[in-house]
Amino acid sequence: MTARTTTVLVGAASLFAGLVIPVARAQRASGPLKVVQLTGLVGVKDNAKGTLSVENGQLHFVHGKASSDVSASSIQDVVTAADSQRAVGGTIGLMSMAAPYGGGRVLSLFRTKIDTLTVQYRDADGGLHGAIFSMPIGTAEVIKKDLVAQGARTTATGDSTPAATSSTSPSKEQKQ
Amino acid sequence: MKRILEAGIKLSLFTLIFSASPLLAQKNKPAKIKAAALQVEMIHSDEIKLPAEFQVALYENLIRQLEKNGFSHVYRDGDRNAASVANLVVLHSTVRSFKAGSERARQVTTVSGATSIAVHCQFTSSDGTLLLEQDVNGKVRFFGGNLKATYDFAKKAAHVANENFSTPSRE
Numbered sequence: 213m214t215a216r217t218t219t220v221l222v223g224a225a226s227l228f229a230g231l232v233i234p235v236a237r238a239q240r241a242s243g244p245l246k247v248v249q250l251t252g253l254v255g256v257k258d259n260a261k262g263t264l265s266v267e268n269g270q271l272h273f274v275h276g277k278a279s280s281d282v283s284a285s286s287i288q289d290v291v292t293a294a295d296s297q298r299a300v301g302g303t304i305g306l307m308s309m310a311a312p313y314g315g316g317r318v319l320s321l322f323r324t325k326i327d328t329l330t331v332q333y334r335d336a337d338g339g340l341h342g343a344i345f346s347m348p349i350g351t352a353e354v355i356k357k358d359l360v361a362q363g364a365r366t367t368a369t370g371d372s373t374p375a376a377t378s379s380t381s382p383s384k385e386q387k388q
Numbered sequence: 389m390k391r392i393l394e395a396g397i398k399l400s401l402f403t404l405i406f407s408a409s410p411l412l413a414q415k416n417k418p419a420k421i422k423a424a425a426l427q428v429e430m431i432h433s434d435e436i437k438l439p440a441e442f443q444v445a446l447y448e449n450l451i452r453q454l455e456k457n458g459f460s461h462v463y464r465d466g467d468r469n470a471a472s473v474a475n476l477v478v479l480h481s482t483v484r485s486f487k488a489g490s491e492r493a494r495q496v497t498t499v500s501g502a503t504s505i506a507v508h509c510q511f512t513s514s515d516g517t518l519l520l521e522q523d524v525n526g527k528v529r530f531f532g533g534n535l536k537a538t539y540d541f542a543k544k545a546a547h548v549a550n551e552n553f554s555t556p557s558r559e
Contacts, residue, residue, distance in 0.1 A: 320495035339464030342444030
């Protein structure tokens, strides 16, 4: 009986830890974050992996040796949303589609949750640009808060990602 | 021998008719509207609730595809340099319908989960005179993320612009 109780307790503790630790880790993200620039930044290819940070009033994206900066004061709108992507993606994900007995389709069911950050900003000539980033869950809101604190504007108010709770929202499942 | 000759004449007549019809059709095409440059306004979605990432992806893909299609001067929304350009054509886009779809459903079932977007495109002169308007759709049915529908729309919209407008760089 005691062994059974212990097993249940350990199981419950593991489950709780599993739920809490990723959220706590995500909330701590204050340094450069590993992100994917889906589209929009000038001089950066689509789906470029890099690090994103907010420092000295700039949204700073580093991809390889190149870097791209957007002034927080030039940002007209910052929006975060929840999203998901295939757990097994890329070439392996594509090849898995040809797996026999629908094996690839089963793999498609496994998805990881991600956040997206969309910014709209104006260049020196007043031209409007937009950029979209995907990043680990829970981190987009931190970046958004940092940007707003440093002068960026946002039309979406509220603390959390509204799209994540909406049943009709497309943001639940997008991209890649 | 006579039969072969007749068949040969008929065949050559058919060939002539079929090859000549596209040439005649091309002659009937309306002349392209001259545009020194294009300015792309931000995508509007007043009636439809469109996620911000879709709005931005539509806009960015549209500009990229127009540039790829040979429009050397594509100005962004609010660009001050566009104000001094003569023969400027402004592209206004309004989202008319949007179906989010689901990448997971597409990959698992193949037949369901398509993402689709319909955008009403209006090409006007800088003084607001309507030059051309057309509905353009973007879809992703099988492979790719939902945002790929914005790429599909952009390609089609750029094709419409390419078919109807001529810029000095492409003449």
